[in-house]
Amino acid sequence: MNRSMNKMEEEVVYLLAVIELIRSMVNYEIMMVVGEVDEQSIQFKSMTHKQFFSIALVDFLSQTDTKAPVPSTSYLGALRAISAKPSFNVNGSVQCLKDAVIAFTEWLRTEIDVDAWLGSISLQVKIRIPRYLVLKIDGNISKHNTLRSVGVAEELQRLLKKADKPVELYEAMLAQKDIYDIFHDDISAYHASTIAEFLNNVHWGIQRYLKPEFARSFAPEGGDSPFYRFLPPDQLEHPYAKTCYWSLMNQIRSEPIFKPFTVTRHLKGNY
Template identity: 35%
Template sequence: MNDVEREVVILNSAWEMINGMVNWAMFVKHDITEPTNMMFETSAHRQLFIILLADFLSEVQAFKGKEIPLGLTAPPRNARPSDLTFLFHLRQGIANPMLGKDTSALAKVVEEFSTWLEGEFVAKGVNLSSIDLIVDIEVSRLRYLKMCGDIAKHNLARLATNVKHLQRLLARAGHEVSEQNAYIAVEGFFDWFHDDIFIYHSSQIAEFLNNIRWAIFDYLGPEFSRSHHFTGEISGLALYNYRIPDAIEQPIAHAMYWDLMNRCRVGPWVHRFVVSDSFKSLY
């Protein structure tokens, strides 16, 4: 894929993933723009959100030695933690913009989310009662979110990597535990971090994601204006088409360009909102 096609794939994929997480089926609908918070519709929606978020925060990898799909590039060996998420590809897509000129607003919100994810906090008095341990755990937001997403998605038989992460977190806190005890403690870790800390963080995460979606929309505004045009009318229904850039030749990029422009035509599903500082001051 060339640079234009790759940018289309990245922006459309990011918008699609965010649509899956930040929408009025997932959260209780409101029209508030002043400082507020976001509440999940149900506990099932909360669990679905953390699973989808963990996918967004996972590295896009090649399968069995093949190239990374859709022309995406691999992060460097010395990558920062957020480079091992889809945010890396957003950075790559806007570093040399093809569909527009000004990516400063998009770059800003991507960096803000990346920096927040990479930040660490201390969860005090984490009660892992199944192994008779109460401990202060220091962890990055990115690490605990990915662990909770994996735990929500998989059964114990597929949690070996997260068990190792939990062992390292506990060792860092001065408590060496066996692999079996770490497996036993996984449920307690999930209950503490998912049912408490993640719920607190979820409003701010939704704001970050929504800001990225709106920044993509704003960035693509001039391209949409150039590309979109009406072609006629049938039974009172206006027909339209898009002037697809000549550089877009690959069928999947062609299809994603249409998807991307249609997303611009409709606009983001959730209005711009700001979360209250009371949901940003802890952890």
Template identity: 30%
Template sequence: MDDIAESTMEPFKPIEQEIIVLKAAWGLIYEMVNFEMFTPIKAGAVEVHPTDSVHQRLFNILLIDFLDKPGAETFDLIKPTKSSSDDFISHLSYLQQIADRPMMNTENPDLLRRPVTAFNDWLNTEFTVRDVWLSTIERKTDLTLRRVEYIKICGNIAKHGFSRLSWDVSIMRKILKRNDVAIDRDQAYMALPDFYAWFHDNIFNYHIGQIAAHLNDIRWGIYDYLAPMFAWAYMKQPHPSIPDWYEYRYPPAVTRLLARSMFWDLMNDVRSEPFVPRFHIHPILTQRY
């Protein structure tokens, strides 16, 4: 019966898909950039650190969920087109698609586009680490790779046992081959702990503040993007016993029950400013890698 009921549901409309993507992104960023994950963050140019190594690892795990694609088939999401510099589809790709074809703020989609593009460009930038020593396979080399490549590999190592890392082994072999180091699959599995030690414990710890700043910028971008919709949807209503009773009016095309529920939650999310202030990492802390 459930299958029959689902088969008769109308597909999610474009504005409902937008609501779902924005709600998913907002929720993931909320889980990553907060005052439990990081030491207190102040506005302006700052230095940001995770509270401890456990939260650094958790942040990396949650980040690779953000850098993975949402359940497109479940929510009828239209698959974004890959850019020339991007070989994977992620929540960022869907946010970029919203900025390109906005439904809830057609006047100023750049409020969302700017922080999304900035983070995507940062992730796809190449950098070089000198004298990487993979002791288990006795290889020492300079490695040039994109930031997103090592972040995804390290996040998957943090999340899974080695038996779930075949994709990461394949990517690591490609990275090494681009850097004139040829290894077989067995050697790649052997090198995973060394790769993790070099890049998660060292490079990711250096980058984590910059990543948090980019994510927080996207959260503020979503907040600014949705401000006109919130102003239209929010309605204070008289109530005999609750002085601050309010409701939201729904855009006419938002009819699916799940989409309406997520719209209500999203409007509550942007009812007040994000609790983490706008900040950026001090320039002197962004010059390596």
């Protein structure tokens, strides 16, 4: 019989999943950081890499699978819970993670006004929408064609109705290309550097939070041997969580891919 995980075990599983997801988005294969200190930005290697970034970001903003061995929640929701009641906090080491998660969450929840010309249905409209929903619509259209993104069309229907511009479902489906051009090529592209900064800060927050646990756990064989092992806490008993712990400590050992960077204010004033 499968037993449920305790709080520490769940935390390890969530943290590893978050790091792996961030590393898939914020890395040298997909982007590079350019510019002077405190005035930086990111550049994608290609439009395909920008599209992948949008798709992976949808996963980061979504719920975890209900069939996973941990309770289903959003990744940021899991991080907020961990920050509030951390299992590995040493002398306030969790504070950077808590600050990064709060800042990203508040930014995502902020509503913006989008003036949109939906030429396919001859409609001019001002949409009031939270940033996270812009990013989710962008990523879902990046991932699916029209017949696989009817849910996006239904969301667009609700947004247009809220703006006193009700349309039929087929009209919302026709308007998806117009919305994608605005959300993906304009808003998401403008905010990509800021999002990458937030994600990198979250990664560094986890790094600083777990650094004391890594120092406690890391056990090299000594001498010239390249081999080492980790000494997990006694509370870690579930085999899946113990394996995730080893991988998590190896991620802390290697550190985030990019050093902390600050995006130029010129990419933070709109939307």
